[in-house]
Amino acid sequence: MLEPVLNKTREKLMLATEHLLYTDGLARLTTRAIAREAGVAEGALYHHFKDKAALLLAIVRDRMSDFREMLDGLPLQVGQRTVRENLEQVLQTAYGSQHKIAPILCSLFADRKLLASVQKTLAECGAKPQYPVEVVAAYLAAEQRLGRVAQDIVPRAAAQSMIGGGFHAAVFDHLLGQELSAASPRRRAQETVRTALSGLEPRVSDTCPVRATGA
Amino acid sequence: MLEPVLNKTREKLMLATEHLLYTDGLARLTTRAIAREAGVAEGALYHHFKDKAALLLAIVRDRMSDFREMLDGLPLQVGQRTVRENLEQVLQTAYGSQHKIAPILCSLFADRKLLASVQKTLAECGAKPQYPVEVVAAYLAAEQRLGRVAQDIVPRAAAQSMIGGGFHAAVFDHLLGQELSAASPRRRAQETVRTALSGLEPRVSDTCPVRATGA
Amino acid sequence: MLEPVLNKTREKLMLATEHLLYTDGLARLTTRAIAREAGVAEGALYHHFKDKAALLLAIVRDRMSDFREMLDGLPLQVGQRTVRENLEQVLQTAYGSQHKIAPILCSLFADRKLLASVQKTLAECGAKPQYPVEVVAAYLAAEQRLGRVAQDIVPRAAAQSMIGGGFHAAVFDHLLGQELSAASPRRRAQETVRTALSGLEPRVSDTCPVRATGA
Amino acid sequence: MLEPVLNKTREKLMLATEHLLYTDGLARLTTRAIAREAGVAEGALYHHFKDKAALLLAIVRDRMSDFREMLDGLPLQVGQRTVRENLEQVLQTAYGSQHKIAPILCSLFADRKLLASVQKTLAECGAKPQYPVEVVAAYLAAEQRLGRVAQDIVPRAAAQSMIGGGFHAAVFDHLLGQELSAASPRRRAQETVRTALSGLEPRVSDTCPVRATGA
DNA sequence: AATGAATGAGCTTTCATTCAT
DNA sequence: GATGAATGAAAGCTCATTCAT
Structure with missing residues (x-):
């Protein structure tokens, strides 16, 4: 009471x-x-709940709400703050959500009824690009137009890598039954963004005798 | 006959x-x-087959053999050819394999017995780093020591992104029942590597006058 | 109702x-x-029931409850009434129970899972001597100490014979599909006890001139 | 060869x-x-073998041959040697055989097809009284007529006890997975016969002053 | 005689869902 | 709304037996 x-x-x-x-x-x-x-x-x-599927769906929707909000707000951040900050924030939220929903999402493969339900729901719930990778890719493309992101990269590839990397880690964490992706969502988001921003190619400053790691 | x-x-x-x-x-x-x-x-x-789990396992192993071989050969490529070539080759193979085994892997979430079987097999089959992300991360770290990869990036984050991106795409392709990751494994590998190599940060050569993203 | x-x-x-x-x-x-x-x-x-084994176990336990009670009360009868009365009562109950549970007990040989279940249950259900032969043997030994049973007999051999005889009859009744042990439990108990008490050796009163059997 | x-x-x-x-x-x-x-x-x-049942049957028959021979010879021993010797010999063989065939015999309860086979075989194989208890009972009755066995005992009850006791012990040895009937067949046969011969009733020679045990 | 892959009926057990209370 | 006994279809797996080689 x-x-x-x-x-x-x-x-x-x-x-x-x-x-x-x-x-x-x-x-x-x-x-x-x-x-x-x-x-x-x-x-x-x-x-x-109508049935077991409806119960699971309710959970997926509920646990994704943070992430959804973040995604919905991302287009408004174009040109705001720094790209680094925007990406870090979105990835941190993404990694948290993924840890929660990855096992459910993956389990759908095992139950076509649930899968059909979710496919229907996903299709009808989002007006346009409800798919996280799309949203991030669109954000990067917009920043690219503003010159805040390099012209010669493929926004979708970058988005797919950053979002997908978190998903993969979440899945294997659950699969192997332990925290393989050792670091916290926050730290992983930071490392991923830093790596993606600066790129793998060695800089001129990298005078092979090693100048190394900080800016 | x-x-x-x-x-x-x-x-x-x-x-x-x-x-x-x-x-x-x-x-x-x-x-x-x-x-x-x-x-x-x-x-x-x-x-x-001993049971249904063994059958599934046999398929996973069989369909991953290309990928496995590629991974096993990766350490030998350190310092050979270009980093771009090495990464493209590995990712192309990875993306092909992932498309085949992602639904099976994900399905394991739904069956603890299968999961346990696979965990055991995974554990005993690979000598040490049988986990693709580890192998690629180790490769990048080695190249980093040779100065062929930037000093200030996090090898594991880069590996996780590139490998995980493909996994994520494969899962959602199957989940949504269509080819969302439109491009071929080959093309996606190229785009992903190019993007990862050059980084998101705009270059001086980038026409835009803006100062952008850095800390 | x-x-x-x-x-x-x-x-x-x-x-x-x-x-x-x-x-x-x-x-x-x-x-x-x-x-x-x-x-x-x-x-x-x-x-x-947890499974089929539990169902069978429940039946065994239920059908043995009479016998179990009788066995539990036997130690209290030491020195009471006559040995004949005590044995007859216990055997009559035993023969009735055995007829019901012998086929189940025997069937256990065919199913290690059931067998393991029962062994566990038998082990934990009885405080100490849950094995009928032991109880009767202990009773006879006690009476032996009171001088109400001959000193030179082996209590365990006597108990084994009287209890086991009933079991054997029950098994073969079921095996051969007919009432081989023609007489009622009551009558069989009486005959068995009378025979066991007086012994096979001919008495002096036995008119026959022969001296027979002695060592 | x-x-x-x-x-x-x-x-x-x-x-x-x-x-x-x-x-x-x-x-x-x-x-x-x-x-x-x-x-x-x-x-x-x-x-x-025609089928699995035939194989089992062959084993039962083979392993009982010793016992069968002993039983077949028993009628010829009437009046010969001592009753004690005759019974000890028969019981010793019986106890050995029972240990071997009890588990098979009991298992028949689990397979009606085998049971039917055996019933048929048992019925047709023995001309007259192929059932051990019958044979021993007949022997005792014959000795009774010769005065070598007490007149007031019931031969069938005595036979049933001695044979059945061994069977019971064999079954529970197997059931409980250990040698509960500690003693060797030889020793058990001796103890059983001695106890059966002298009877449970205390003798006058028994030092205890009590008169005891029933009319 | 010997082989062993193939058969397929039949087993125990699970579980989403219903419905009388 | 809440309960939980009952349902019954369907699952994974076993195994005596057959038969082409």
Whole structure:
């Protein structure tokens, strides 16, 4: 009665589901297990969600909201602050979200029903380019036009690398059951952006006898 | 008698499995369906593979062999040819393999038994750094020591981006059911390497007068 | 509402299982057959029992409860009533129980999983001497110390014979599909005890002139 | 060629089967396991035996031959030597055989097809009273008529106890996975016979003053 | 005689979903 | 809204037996 929101069955089901997803994986995510973890009856799930797929979808949407907001705001940052700051902020959020939704997203391969649901939802939910890589690529292209990004790079390739790198790390973290991508989202975002910005090619300043690492 | 190899039951099972995996997903990948698709009895599967997990593993291993070989040869390329050539070659192979194995890899999230099997196999199959990102990162670090790669970038971040970008593209291609990553592996590898090499920061040669992005 | 207990699914499953066990044997005792016989769905079995082994174990335990109680009370009878009465009572109960559980017990040989389950349960269920022969042997030894049983006999041999004789009869009754041990448990208990008490050696009173059997 | 008998496939199959039966139980006694253990192909079994049941039956018959001979000779011992000697010899052989065939016999409960086979075989193989208990009971009755056994005991009860006791011990030895019936067949036979001969009732010679045990 | 890949019916078990209470 | 027993289809896997070689 004191926590009218958190104690709601619907909320309990979502929290329980998320918890089980991270601890046991989708294969063990049975409606029975969810109900037990949530402390409610099995049937209760069907009062709040059409079916199991709807429950998962609700979680994906909920856990992506931060990221979505960040993406929605990215076009407004074109020409603002520094490219470095903008990219770091977006990647940091992306890496956090990816860690949460990667296992769910990947699991979709195992269940065509869920996959179909999500495909439909993804298609109808976003007006235009709801796909993170697209948004970042569009941002980079816009900055390119402003001269704040090099002319000879491929925006989509850069976006794909930075976003995709985080996704890959998240997937393998879960796959191998440990934190392989050792660093925090924040640090990884910084390193990734710094590396992407300066490029791999050695600078003139790199006088082979080594001048090294800082600007 | 003209195709003594392809007509073997074992081969038929692997091909059927791969086909079903791409068309129906792991959820529909029942031993019964595999047998029907392969045109053999269900029990035959268990003559050639310990269980369903072993069958999937065999496919993953088989489809990754090109990639694996490429990775194994990468350390030998340190200091050879150009960094661009080496990276392009490795990424092209990676992108091709990823397209084949990403859905299988992701599906593992849905089945702890399969996951456990694969983790064991992955652990024992590779002597040391069997993880592609590690290999590429090690390569970049080596080139860095030779002065063929900029001193101030983070090898691991670069490797993670380039390899992970391809993985992400493969996953979403399959997820959304279409070729989102429009370009061919070859073209994507080239674009990715070019972008990564030169970096996002605008060059002095870049006509734009702006000072841009730096710290 | 008059028989609230017997109509319960759990009860129906146990009765159906017992019935099938006697009519068809363990080999035909499939979960499908049990469900059909009980008039419930196959899945219902798994609401009431962890698995098939647990169901069988429940039956064994239930059908042995009479016997178990009798055994538990036996130590208290030492020195009470007559040895004849005590043994007759225990054997009568034993013979009844054995007829019910012998086929189940024997069937365990055919299924290591069931066997392991039962061994565990048997080990943990009984405080100390849960093995009938031990209990009866201990009783006889106690009576021996009171002088109510001959000094020169081996209590364990006597117990093994009396208990084991019933078991053997039960097994072969079921094996040969007919009532070979013609007499009722009561009558058999009486005959066995009378024979065991007086011994095979001819008495002086036995009119026959022969001296016979001695060492 | 040097060991023309033991190297025969048929012999190897029987030995392998017996070995597996004692180590793994009937549940693990698959035709594949037998073939592997025997070092022959799976199909070979069906060249030498009609089916798996026939193989088991052959083993039962073979391993009981000692006991069978002993039983067949028992009627001829009536009035010969001492009752004690005759019983000890028969029981010692019985206890040895029972240890070998008890697990097979019991396993029959799990397979009606095998059971039916054996019932048929048992029925047709013995002219008259092929059932051990019957034979021993008949022997005791005969000795009773000669006055070498007490008049007031029930031969069938005595036979059932002595034979059945051994069977029970053999079954539980296998069931519990250890040698519970600690003593050797020889020693157990001696103790059983001594106890059965003298009876449980205390003798006058027994120092204890009590009169005890029933009318 | 011997082989062993192939068969396929049949097993135990799981689990999303329903519905009477 | 909440409950949880019941459902029953479908899964992965086993194994006695056959048969082309």
